[in-house]
Amino acid sequence: MKRIFTVLGIVSAIAFMNAQTTVLTDNFSVAGALNANGWTTHSGTAGQILSDGNTANLVAGNNEDVNKAFSAVYNVSPTGISKADYSATINVASATGLTTSGDYFLMFTVSSGASPGNFNARLYIKGSATGYTLGVLNNGAGSPAPAPTYGTEIPYGTPANILMTYTIDNNASTNSATLQINSQPLLTNSLGTGASGATLGGVAIREAGNATSGTGNVSIDNLVARTYAPVLAVTDVKNIKGSFVKNTFVNDNEITFGAQAKDVKVYNMLGQVVKTLSVKADETINVSDLSAGNYIVTGTVNNVPVSQKILKD
Numbered sequence: 001m002k003r004i005f006t007v008l009g010i011v012s013a014i015a016f017m018n019a020q021t022t023v024l025t026d027n028f029s030v031a032g033a034l035n036a037n038g039w040t041t042h043s044g045t046a047g048q049i050l051s052d053g054n055t056a057n058l059v060a061g062n063n064e065d066v067n068k069a070f071s072a073v074y075n076v077s078p079t080g081i082s083k084a085d086y087s088a089t090i091n092v093a094s095a096t097g098l099t100t101s102g103d104y105f106l107m108f109t110v111s112s113g114a115s116p117g118n119f120n121a122r123l124y125i126k127g128s129a130t131g132y133t134l135g136v137l138n139n140g141a142g143s144p145a146p147a148p149t150y151g152t153e154i155p156y157g158t159p160a161n162i163l164m165t166y167t168i169d170n171n172a173s174t175n176s177a178t179l180q181i182n183s184q185p186l187l188t189n190s191l192g193t194g195a196s197g198a199t200l201g202g203v204a205i206r207e208a209g210n211a212t213s214g215t216g217n218v219s220i221d222n223l224v225a226r227t228y229a230p231v232l233a234v235t236d237v238k239n240i241k242g243s244f245v246k247n248t249f250v251n252d253n254e255i256t257f258g259a260q261a262k263d264v265k266v267y268n269m270l271g272q273v274v275k276t277l278s279v280k281a282d283e284t285i286n287v288s289d290l291s292a293g294n295y296i297v298t299g300t301v302n303n304v305p306v307s308q309k310i311l312k313d
Contacts, residue, residue, distance in 0.1 A: 023070035024086075024203055024225035028056045034205070039066040040113050042204070049205060055219040058105060060097020061211030067204040069112035070225065074200040076168050077230035084108065084200050085165040086121070086225040090134065090218065094156050098127030098216035102135060102148055103208045105215040108166055108225075112202035119204060120196060121166035121177040124148040125215060131155045132216075134162065136179035136187050141194025149189040151181045168196040200227065229303060244306045245297055251313040253288040257281065261299035261306075269294055287312060 026038070031053040035041045039049075044063035049056060076082045088106065092098070104124045110117030124135035135150035154160050163180040176190035203225050208215045243258035257264075257279040266275035266287070274290060279299075290312055298307040 020226045020228050021072070022224060022226050023072060023074065024068060024223070026056075026068065026223045028221060028223075029053060034066050034068075035064075039068045039205075041066050042114055042116050044207065049207065055091075055221040056205065056223075058205070058207050058215055058218040058220075060209075060214060060216050062207045065204060065206045067109050067112050067116045067202045069202045070200070070227070073111070074227040075230075076170065076196060076198055076200065078170055078198070080169075080171060080230045082168045082170070082196075082230040083165065083228040084121075084226065085163060086203055086223065087161070087163045088223045089159050089161050089221040090123075090125075091159045091221075092125070092127070092132040092154075092156055092216060092218050094217070095127045095129060095132075096217055097209070097211055097214055098125065098132060099209055099213045100126055100128065102126035102150070103215050104137065104148075105206045105208065105218060106164075106220065107204050107206070108200050109202045109204045110197040110199055116202060116204055118194065118197055119206075120175070120200070121164050122148070123162065123164055123179070124150070125218065126150070127216060128153065131158075134160060134179065134181050136164065136177050136189045137192055138166070138175055138177040138189050139192035139194045139196070141192050146189075146191035146193070149179075149187045149191075151179070151184045151187055154181075166196075166200075170196075231304075244299065244301055245308045245310060248308055248310045249313070250287065250310055253286060253312075255285045255287055255297070255310065257283050257285070259301045261301045264297065264299035266290070267296045267298070 028051040030037045033047040034049045043065035048062040048064035102124045104122035106123040107119040108121045120139045122137045126133050131153040133150050133153045135148035137148040160181050165178045168175045175196045179187040246256040246258045260281045262278050264277045265273050268274050292312050295310050
């Protein structure tokens with residue numbers, strides 16, 4: 001059984017090589033206007049959204065919108081599946097200024113700066129006499145206006161740890177957003193019908209409405225955004241895999257690779273790396289030093305992790 005579990009472990013590791021990259025972090029530890037500390041005002045009255053050295057604070061009746069750029073623009077796969085997420089701690093002290101019908105205040109932007117483009121993975125908020133409720137909308141397109149999906153009401157003064165995940169499947173021409181709020185059931189929304197855009201470039205904070213019906217007085221802390229290497233559609237993965245190793249049955253002590261690949265490793269059935277190399281398309285590698293038996297060959301082709309099992313005679 002040890003051998004079987006080792007091989008499964010190798011395959012699992014390959015499946016999760018789609019690693020995440022942290023592209024934005026802000027704990028709002030510097031007091032003052034956000035637009036003087038890495039954020040850009042793209043709408044409204046500049047300098048209204050402030051940090052107190054612990055949290056960024058929206059104020060009922062204010063109207064500034066700001067955005068902060070990712071450390072690197074995320075390019076959405078035109079044919080595959082792309083994913084990004086952001087997490088934060090949200091708190092609302094009272095019902096002051098909160099709409100009862102809902103409005104959004106935190107989201108991804110297509111780009112950054114003075115013209116950040118469309119808003120995706122929108123975090124909504126609404127209030128009642130007893131608490132606030134958070135919701136999710138994948139994007140804003142559609143007629144009539146699409147409805148957010150809301151969670152369970154949270155008492156005022158109680159923080160909410162949220163994780164918003166935005167998934168773009170351009171193979172199926174769809175996009176959706178999910179929202180995890182504390183331990184509440186996962187919320188999913190795909191009602192917005194707009195396109196996702198070719199990039200994601202930052203995160204935006206928005207003050208909306210007025211002093212009696214809008215986004216209210218909201219604090220935001222521990223803001224982190226991550227992107228994930230796109231995964232190709234199943235047909236594309238099959239095409240790449242089919243060209244990775246041309247001869248999966250090796251009877252002449254040579255492996256021929258059909259595509260250029262980086263980080264190529266050959267594992268034996270005990271999970272041990274027996275060869276490490278990089279190869280060019282149509283390059284042949286001599287494996288006469290390997291004993292007869294089964295091996296797993298892994299590598300990265302066009303930024304996609306692939307693997308194939310080979311049998312050496």
